[in-house]
Amino acid sequence: MLRIVICVSGSGTNLQAVLDGIDTGRVTNTEVAAVISNNAGAKALKRAEEHGIPGICISPREYGDREAFNRAFTEELCRLEPDLVVLAGFLVKIPEQAVAAFPNRIINIHPSLIPSFCGVGYYGLKVHQKALERGVRVTGATVHFVNEGMDEGPIIAQKAVCVEDNDTPESLQRRVMEQAEWILLPQAIDDIANGRIAVADGRVRRTES
Numbered sequence: 001m002l003r004i005v006i007c008v009s010g011s012g013t014n015l016q017a018v019l020d021g022i023d024t025g026r027v028t029n030t031e032v033a034a035v036i037s038n039n040a041g042a043k044a045l046k047r048a049e050e051h052g053i054p055g056i057c058i059s060p061r062e063y064g065d066r067e068a069f070n071r072a073f074t075e076e077l078c079r080l081e082p083d084l085v086v087l088a089g090f091l092v093k094i095p096e097q098a099v100a101a102f103p104n105r106i107i108n109i110h111p112s113l114i115p116s117f118c119g120v121g122y123y124g125l126k127v128h129q130k131a132l133e134r135g136v137r138v139t140g141a142t143v144h145f146v147n148e149g150m151d152e153g154p155i156i157a158q159k160a161v162c163v164e165d166n167d168t169p170e171s172l173q174r175r176v177m178e179q180a181e182w183i184l185l186p187q188a189i190d191d192i193a194n195g196r197i198a199v200a201d202g203r204v205r206r207t208e209s
Contacts, residue, residue: 012044021186070095141180
């Protein structure tokens with residue numbers, strides 16, 4: 001059984017997609033041990049409560065400096081002992097010590113086709129705004145392992161989504177979530193839980209299971 005901790009900052013739609021996947025059997029061999037948010041008012045914590053999952057708030061604002069937060073965040077992850085940490089719209093940079101403590105055991109969902117529109121400053125609606133400003137006709141989402149860089153870890157899966165002529169950042173965000181994010185993230189977790197993917201030489205390898 002894959003024991004996962006899901007980290008999220010906002011409403012938790014990707015969290016809900018994972019929970020739905022577990023409930024319907026699309027995600028197997030997986031249990032959610034806890035949900036962590038940096039935002040005490042995040043709807044994601046309510047979603048966790050409704051599923052009987054412990055919800056934990058760890059906010060940088062509660063600590064004297066970022067190093068203190070980084071230590072507290074990493075210590076909490078270690079206390080929970082997850083097999084996998086899932087970043088599902090978590091708008092906090094993962095501390096390097098956490099990455100070191102969970103090598104190739106942290107994954108992230110990003111709302112673009114990496115390497116496009118990713119890295120520092122590219123999150124939430126900003127990603128979709130930049131895509132529209134650039135005039136791309138195809139965007140999408142990416143699930144990847146997390147390393148010390150920003151959106152630089154090995155890619156697990158990507159799914160393309162067409163940009164429509166009348167799109168706004170909000171409408172494009174919604175379509176990317178519905179057509180890509182909510183599909184990719186549960187599938188990636190199921191693949192990891194059932195031994196279908198692994199990291200070797202900095203790349204994701206798929207195996208038969």
